[in-house]
Amino acid sequence: MTLTNMADERGRRPAGGSQPAAIALxxxxxxxxxxxxxxxxxxxxxxxxxxAFLGPNGAGKTSTIDIILxxxxxxxxxxxxxxxxxxxxxxxxxxxxxxxxxxxLKDFTVRETAEYTASLFVRPRPVDEALNxxxxxxxADRRVGKCSGGEQQRLRFAMALLSDPExxxxxxxxxxxxxxxxxxxxxxxxxxxxxxxxxxxATHYLEEADAYADxxxxxxxxxxxxxxxxxxxxxxxxxxxxxxxxxxxxxxxLSAIPGADxxxxxxxxxxxHSTDSDAVARYLLTKTPARDLEINTRGLEDAFIALTSDxxxxxxGGSR
Amino acid sequence: xxxxxxPAPAPLTREAPSLGGFNVTVxxxxxxxxxxxxxxxxxxLIFPVVFFLAFGLNSAYANESAGPGSHGxxxxxxxISMALYGxxxxxxxxxxxxxxxxxxxxxxxxxxxxxxPVAYIVIKxxxxxxxxxxxxxxxxxxxxxxxxxSMPMYLWIVSAASVWIGSLVFAAFGLFMGYLLPTENVMxxxxxxxxxxxxxxxxxxPLSQFPQILQDIAQWTPLYxxxxxxxxxxxxxxxxxxxxxxxxxWLVIFAGGAVWRFRKDTARV
Numbered sequence: 021m022t023l024t025n026m027a028d029e030r031g032r033r034p035a036g037g038s039q040p041a042a043i044a045l046x047x048x049x050x051x052x053x054x055x056x057x058x059x060x061x062x063x064x065x066x067x068x069x070x071x072a073f074l075g076p077n078g079a080g081k082t083s084t085i086d087i088i089l090x091x092x093x094x095x096x097x098x099x100x101x102x103x104x105x106x107x108x109x110x111x112x113x114x115x116x117x118x119x120x121x122x123x124x125l126k127d128f129t130v131r132e133t134a135e136y137t138a139s140l141f142v143r144p145r146p147v148d149e150a151l152n153x154x155x156x157x158x159x160a161d162r163r164v165g166k167c168s169g170g171e172q173q174r175l176r177f178a179m180a181l182l183s184d185p186e187x188x189x190x191x192x193x194x195x196x197x198x199x200x201x202x203x204x205x206x207x208x209x210x211x212x213x214x215x216x217x218x219x220x221x222a223t224h225y226l227e228e229a230d231a232y233a234d235x236x237x238x239x240x241x242x243x244x245x246x247x248x249x250x251x252x253x254x255x256x257x258x259x260x261x262x263x264x265x266x267x268x269x270x271x272x273x274l275s276a277i278p279g280a281d282x283x284x285x286x287x288x289x290x291x292x293h294s295t296d297s298d299a300v301a302r303y304l305l306t307k308t309p310a311r312d313l314e315i316n317t318r319g320l321e322d323a324f325i326a327l328t329s330d331x332x333x334x335x336x337g338g339s340r
Numbered sequence: 341x342x343x344x345x346x347p348a349p350a351p352l353t354r355e356a357p358s359l360g361g362f363n364v365t366v367x368x369x370x371x372x373x374x375x376x377x378x379x380x381x382x383x384x385l386i387f388p389v390v391f392f393l394a395f396g397l398n399s400a401y402a403n404e405s406a407g408p409g410s411h412g413x414x415x416x417x418x419x420i421s422m423a424l425y426g427x428x429x430x431x432x433x434x435x436x437x438x439x440x441x442x443x444x445x446x447x448x449x450x451x452x453x454x455x456x457p458v459a460y461i462v463i464k465x466x467x468x469x470x471x472x473x474x475x476x477x478x479x480x481x482x483x484x485x486x487x488x489x490s491m492p493m494y495l496w497i498v499s500a501a502s503v504w505i506g507s508l509v510f511a512a513f514g515l516f517m518g519y520l521l522p523t524e525n526v527m528x529x530x531x532x533x534x535x536x537x538x539x540x541x542x543x544x545x546p547l548s549q550f551p552q553i554l555q556d557i558a559q560w561t562p563l564y565x566x567x568x569x570x571x572x573x574x575x576x577x578x579x580x581x582x583x584x585x586x587x588x589x590w591l592v593i594f595a596g597g598a599v600w601r602f603r604k605d606t607a608r609v
Contacts, residue, residue, distance in 0.1 A: 112356050114354055140455045
């Protein structure tokens with residue numbers, strides 16, 4: 021009985037196989053004409069996870085999110101949210117989202133916008149509570165048209181809280197905010213997620229993913245190139261690059277050095293990326309006539325770029 | 341859940357709203373918002389009254405019968421015309437709000453809520469009809485206060501009711517245009533368009549004063565049938581089939597166009 025009450029308290033479910041995944045994507049493709057925005061994405065997100073979609077613009081983050089929300093249909097594959105069609109999950113108030121493109125009406129006040137939204141759901145949370153949690157109680161009677169971009173974004177967040185969703189999706193929620201606004205916004209989100217909601221957010225800020233997600237999914241060209249905890253992804257992306265002058269280098273032999281995951285030969289210059297740069301240096305200096313050796317650390321930002329940019333197709337470091 | 345020791349997973353206990361999310365709170369907020377739009381209020385509530393005061397109070401009109409067999413005077417005739425003008429402006433404005441909402445991205449935002457597209461349309465139509473009712477009531481009230489329009493009491497009610505119901509045709513028109521024209525300034529086009537249609541429909545000047553060729557063309561325009569129909573009880577003339585066909589045909593065209601654009605708009609790509 022205690023269990024029942026506790027479970028009811030915040031929609032926290034007892035662990036078990038009966039609970040469908042918050043998000044289940046199966047072989048999802050999305051084409052816009054000749055452009056393949058999403059290529060064969062398989063994804064399971066369990067209840068309670070806080071997941072970041074990390075990737076540059078055009079990586080397929082928004083296209084994937086639109087499919088999860090039922091705003092667009094996958095060209096192929098299936099998307100389920102809590103074991104049901106996305107639209108069904110939305111009508112039940114299970115999923116809500118703060119999107120980049122979702123508009124607001126200028127001539128409603130902040131409170132009216134929230135009241136309007138709340139009235140559409142069965143058993144919504146009180147409007148004042150949502151405004152309070154989003155930190156916009158003081159501007160409740162202000163016209164939306166007079167609110168700053170950050171305030172409007174907080175209103176979208178308040179609207180997303182009204183249905184008390186099991187899954188909250190945020191698509192680059194802090195775009196256009198200054199550092200202060202960004203910190204405040206994430207502060208509100210963090211307070212909220214402490215209550216056990218599943219959260220999926222897209223960002224191209226590495227720090228945001230690092231700071232707020234339990235799990236980071238790296239997207240590039242519509243595909244998942246890395247999926248793991250923040251430290252796993254960082255470790256995958258980390259490492260050093262050893263550069264040396266070496267005529268007639270043998271890429272195959274260099275690739276066989278333990279830890280080496282990317283080898284580039286440009287004329288007489290070789291670049292070897294490795295999680296164990298010492299081993300690469302030792303090999304180059306002892307087994308080859310290499311000279312002018314340099315070892316460079318790749319910063320986190322560079323690592324992210326390396327994992328998600330166009331020109332490292334030879335990298336073996338991308339897959340999970 | 342009370343009888344089970346283990347609760348069903350939360351997702352399975354959640355419900356979707358009935359009526360696709362339609363509710364009175366939304367309707368109240370929509371009406372409040374519509375009345376907040378100064379342009380809409382001026383067009384739908386103030387223009388018709390001003391026109392009536394300008395054209396309907398000629399002292400000769402108060403003494404002149406609106407026609408042989410008519411139950412009222414010319415002033416009452418003009419009042420009904422102006423009420424119709426105001427009502428169709430009101431419903432067109434109400435319907436055309438979807439244009440503003442699409443341009444602002446609000447329609448997309450609503451797709452993240454349980455509100456069904458059909459419930460949304462119903463809300464738009466009802467909002468438009470409430471504004472239209474306000475417009476008709478204001479024109480008739482001002483008409484009554486001036487003491488000039490004269491007709492039996494039941495005709496005040498019948499005329500007002502037919503104008504109000506007839507304005508539904510233009511709620512469909514507003515929706516159609518709202519989905520067709522992706523602009524925040526849709527009413528600037530539609531205000532002008534409605535003025536032209538009102539001339540063609542004979543709301544401002546009797547059609548008999550136009551050249552024959554224009555009269556022939558005017559009979560095919562969307563306000564012609566409605567204008568004839570709403571004046572018929574007061575003029576004491578029988579309803580001609582052509583009027584009803586005109587009104588119904590335009591209703592079908594506008595509603596069909598609105599459904600077509602609406603389907604295109606809400607199709608998931």
